[in-house]
Amino acid sequence: MPLPESTYPRENIHTRQITCNGFKRPDGLWDVDAQITDIKTYPLENSYRGTIEPGEPIHEMWIRLTVDTNLLVHDCIAVTDHSPYGCCGEITPIFNKLIGKQIAPGWTRLVKSLVAGIQGCTHLADLVGPATTTIYQTMAGIAKGKTENETSKPFYIDGCHAWSSDGEQVLTYHPEYYTGKKSTPE
Known part of the structure; x- marks a missing residue:
């Protein structure tokens, strides 16, 4: 808009x-x-x-x-x-x-x-x-953490609010780097 x-x-x-x-x-x-x-x-x-x-x-x-x-x-x-x-x-x-x-x-x-x-x-x-x-x-999407053979932490994690390591995007797309609280099933 x-x-x-x-x-x-x-x-x-x-x-x-x-x-x-x-x-x-x-x-x-x-x-x-x-x-x-x-x-x-x-x-x-x-x-x-x-x-x-x-x-x-x-x-x-x-x-x-x-x-x-x-x-x-x-x-x-x-x-x-x-x-x-x-x-x-x-x-x-x-x-x-x-x-x-x-x-x-x-x-x-x-x-x-x-x-x-x-x-x-x-x-x-x-x-x-x-x-x-x-x-x-x-x-983004091509290099560092987004290719199948790349295993290092993606450069954009903790680069902005949307990609905070304790945020939803990291939990969804890169759970191995997630630092927030994981919810446990009830």
Whole structure:
């Protein structure tokens, strides 16, 4: 169900669009390509680019994360196609700092400490979050705990409320990892 209609008249000023695509590679690794685009509905004067026309991206940036089934980052590529300042694209190599890191509890904090703020790019750092959740969605049902010959704990258990180790989904689909109270027949 979409959001209800607003009870107030509104004028669209800004659109941010994030698109993520997940890929399985033949070498056993997984890629997610994530893109962020910011567009205004009015002309914007910019000291670096001149007039940015309505519908023309102010920001258009990309991240590619490459991981294995243990969620270890093998590669991270960042690209800035459009930005409001000439120096924005210069910072993209810093995202190599994510190579060799594992997506695990504390990942968001780690990303912020390595590639956000003045040493990085806020927009690209924020894009890592949707890319990460897309990795989970891409691998779910295919890798780690869902194939017949895989016996390790599925990566998504305890990753969200629905997959809490003491919840109904884990009890139903992965009872060997269930940590809640099992009901006993009366």
